[in-house]
Amino acid sequence: MLIPVEKIGPKGLELSLFLMVNQGRLTEGRTESPVHLKIKLRRKGKAIKAVGRVKGEIKLVCSRCAEEFPFRINSSFSLDLLPLESLTSGEVELEEKDMDTAFYRDGILDLDALTADQINLSIPMKPLCKSNCKGICPVCGANRNKVNCGHKPESRDPRFSQLKFLLEVKNGTA
Numbered sequence: 779m780l781i782p783v784e785k786i787g788p789k790g791l792e793l794s795l796f797l798m799v800n801q802g803r804l805t806e807g808r809t810e811s812p813v814h815l816k817i818k819l820r821r822k823g824k825a826i827k828a829v830g831r832v833k834g835e836i837k838l839v840c841s842r843c844a845e846e847f848p849f850r851i852n853s854s855f856s857l858d859l860l861p862l863e864s865l866t867s868g869e870v871e872l873e874e875k876d877m878d879t880a881f882y883r884d885g886i887l888d889l890d891a892l893t894a895d896q897i898n899l900s901i902p903m904k905p906l907c908k909s910n911c912k913g914i915c916p917v918c919g920a921n922r923n924k925v926n927c928g929h930k931p932e933s934r935d936p937r938f939s940q941l942k943f944l945l946e947v948k949n950g951t952a
């Protein structure tokens with residue numbers, strides 16, 4: 779959804795809508811269903827304050843077991859939106875602390891792009907289908923969440939076997 783900045787009147791603009799994020803805008807994952815965007819816009823000249831929340835679900839691939847799983851998005855945001863021209867003209871200098879500054883182009887706010895940005899920011903570096911995902915067996919390649927193939931991950935580090943030996947001595951089992 780595109781919003782001409784001039785349409786944001788003195789009272790601001792509040793929207794609550796479902797939108798289908800274009801797959802191409804996501805850095806990772808897959809969209810299957812629309813996400814919900816709630817947003818409040820306030821304008822001061824060309825500067826816009828956008829506060830809101832994105833809620834929905836996307837599909838991600840687990841970094842351990844490579845299975846696809848549903849990932850909940852529930853991300854609140856508070857952004858300062860400025861015209862892109864102000865950046866290129868040098869009016870605005872961005873510093874690291876200005877992480878919450880975003881830009882709009884040609885006097886138009888692109889809510890789909892804003893929503894996609896929020897989703898992308900929510901995606902973890904290493905997505906996991908569940909915190910205790912057992913991953914894939916390095917011996918046979920089975921998904922250990924589903925199959926108990928019986929292979930034991932072998933410790934090749936001699937320090938561990940020594941430690942094990944010491945523990946066994948201590949416990950009187952060696």
Ligand SMILES: [Zn+2]
Pocket residue numbers: 840841842843844845906907908911912913
């Ligand atoms: Zn997994």
Ligand SMILES: [Zn+2]
Pocket residue numbers: 915916917918919920927928929
């Ligand atoms: Zn195995």
